[in-house]
Amino acid sequence: MIMNRIRHDGVLIVGAGLAGLSAALEAARAGASVLAVTPEPLLSGCSSAWAQGGIAAALTVQDSAELHAADTAAAGAGLVDADAALRLTQAGRATVQWLTSLGAPFDRDGRGGFAVSLEAAHSVARVARVGGDGAGRAILSAVAAAVRAQPLVEVWEDGSLKGLLKDPTGRVVGAAVTRDGRLVEVTARAVVLATGGAGGLFAATTTPAALKGEGMALAYEAGAEILDPEFVQFHPTAMDVGLDPAPLATEALRGEGARLVDGEGRLLLGEAEDADLQPRDVVARAVHRARIEGRGAFLDARRAVGREFPQAFPAVFAACMRSGLDPRVSPIPVMAACHYHMGGIAADADGRTAAPGLFAVGECAATGVHGANRLASNSLLEAAAFGRRAGMAAARETGGEVPLPARIGPELSSADLQALREAMTLHVGVERTRAGLERLLSLIARIETRAPGAPVLSAASLIAQGALAREESRGGHYRADFPDADVEARHTRMQVAHPVRVLEAAE
Incomplete structure (x- = not known):
């Protein structure tokens, strides 16, 4: 039973990861009042805060937006929208600079430029990192601080999405959420879904277990198109230590030279130096096959990182030590686990979906930039760059009629x-x-x-x-x-x- 209805004369954003908060800031900058709803406190319960590798962008003279777009298309196995990918990569430097202006403390090189690392399927080093493997939380912390300081943005940190509201014309005009056990209808001029992925649908996942794809399901019911939902990325180096979710051993470790081996120390993907830096689907299948054949799968970073582990990759090192592993002296047991959903709610670069009034950004959206296989560290770039665009677009919406009751x-x-x-x-x-x-x-x-x-x-x-x-x-x-x-x-x-x-x- 609906206990209350609130009219919000502005933009309603559901989700408070990097995509949702980026949308909130830009909608507010455009003059719109913003209500952001999330079931947990900021920095909790979202994949953005867990991202280790960093944000991919063309930041060096050896790189370009065109080369980054070409790598993105190659990883996407024929299903990347070339225009969307180029639009994304052209926004790379500006997005990193925007995040820096908000306080994101990206690692710097000796000349003061952005320090960049190599990850799988990138032709050059282009992943800007923070503290080795702490990019997600550091970036999101800076954006969250900016949101808290923005007077036009209100955040509910105890609201769970239960349904979408539509008016008699079929336009999405709000959402039904629960707060303190009560169901509340919130009407708005536009609704932006930033509800994350679907990793919680899988027993083996590296993402928050609360993210179970409900945003995609509700958007589908509201009339949005769902694009390529079968494309799920499985990260090949989730730590197999009996935890749910599984801690992640960042791909940057392999970029530094760590190798995947079986229980006998034999290389899983061959002798070539870059064999372990193939696209994630290839590497994930090699890890999966080694495990089901009983050979086991391990990430050996002893030679590549060794004594530098605590300083170079503090998050991974801490996770290992909590599980009774010392990666300086022992290989890390790994498994392939659900990590990212490439498919989702079909949306353009401004977040617009086939359902009028409804926008989608971040992992719940399928904008065409990932295709069949996401290029490593493109997700944070997409979340911030396209999140900002969606916020600006949503701020221009004018709303609809009185809503019909939501189905819960x-x-x-x-x-x-x-x-x-x-x-x-x-x-x-x-x-x-x-x-x-x-x-x-x-x-x-x-x-x-x-x-x-x-x-x-x-x-x-x-x-x-x-x-x-x-x-x-x-x-x-x-x-x-x-x-x-x-x-x-x-x-x-x-x-x-x-x-x-x-x-x-x-x-």
């Missing part, structure tokens, strides 16, 4: 959620098959009888249905029963008005 779906029981997470990792994880995907969809249907209309189930179903429809292997999507890529790269598009999944040729 149920929550899953803890037992059903755990069963779903385990089945997602097993059947729509690193390797997929028709038989496994059909078993997963059958499980979702059974749980649906106990929790009809649950957004979590809708999100899981979108991913599984996309994976079942794509009978090829491409980027982060690997079908063991269809191991080759089709000659033509095609998108998966899903929308309530067009329930049949159709693979459409990429532009």
Whole structure:
């Protein structure tokens, strides 16, 4: 039962990671009143704060926006929107400078320029870092401080999204959220979803377990198009130490020369110096295969980093030591775990979706810049650069009519959620098959009888249905029963008005 309705004459932003807060600052700078709603205190419960590697941008004379865009397209396996990628990479330097102006303490080289590191599938070093492996939290801390100082931005740090409000014309005009156990309708001129990814749908994940794709599910129900939901990136070096979520051993370790080995010390990907810096899907499958074959998978940084570990990678070092591992003397056991959702709510560079009044930014959005496989450290760049654009665009919206009541779906029981997470990792994880995907969809249907209309189930179903429809292997999507890529790269598009999944040729 709706206990209250609040009219917010401005922009409503759901989510307070880097994308949401960047949107908030720019909407406020454009003169709009902003209400940002997040279920946990700022810096908590969002993937942005957990990012280790840094932010990719062309910051050196050896680099360019065009080269960065080319690397992005190559990693995306034929499904990257070239215009969107170039728009993103052209904003790279300005975005890093904007974050610096807010107080983000990027590492500097001896000449005072930005210190940059090499990560997988980048042709040159271009990842700006903070304190070795602390980029996400440091950047987000600076942006959060700016948000708290902005008088036009109000933040609810105890609000959970439960539904979207639409008016009789079909325009999204607000959201239903819970606060202190009460359901509240908030109407607004525009709604920006910055709800993060779907890692919490998987038993093995490096992201906050609370992020379960509900934003994508609710946007789908509201009429937005869902693009390529089957493309999930699995990070090859999640630490296999029995924790949920799994701590991450940043890719920058391999950029510094750490190598992946099996239990006998044999290299997993070959002798070449850059063998471990192939695209993440390739490396993740090698790690996955070594583990299921019983050989084990480990990241050996003893020679590459060694005694410098505490200073060079303090976050990884601390996580290792908490788990009883000393990476200076022992290889780190690793596994492939859900790390990033390339697919999601189809949106342009300004965050606009197919549902009028609704914007999407950050990991919940699919803007075309990641394609089938995200290039390392492009996510923070996209969150800030496109988040800012979305904030400016949303500030210009004028709103709609009086909303219809929102439909509120149920929550899953803890037992059903755990069963779903385990089945997602097993059947729509690193390797997929028709038989496994059909078993997963059958499980979702059974749980649906106990929790009809649950957004979590809708999100899981979108991913599984996309994976079942794509009978090829491409980027982060690997079908063991269809191991080759089709000659033509095609998108998966899903929308309530067009329930049949159709693979459409990429532009």
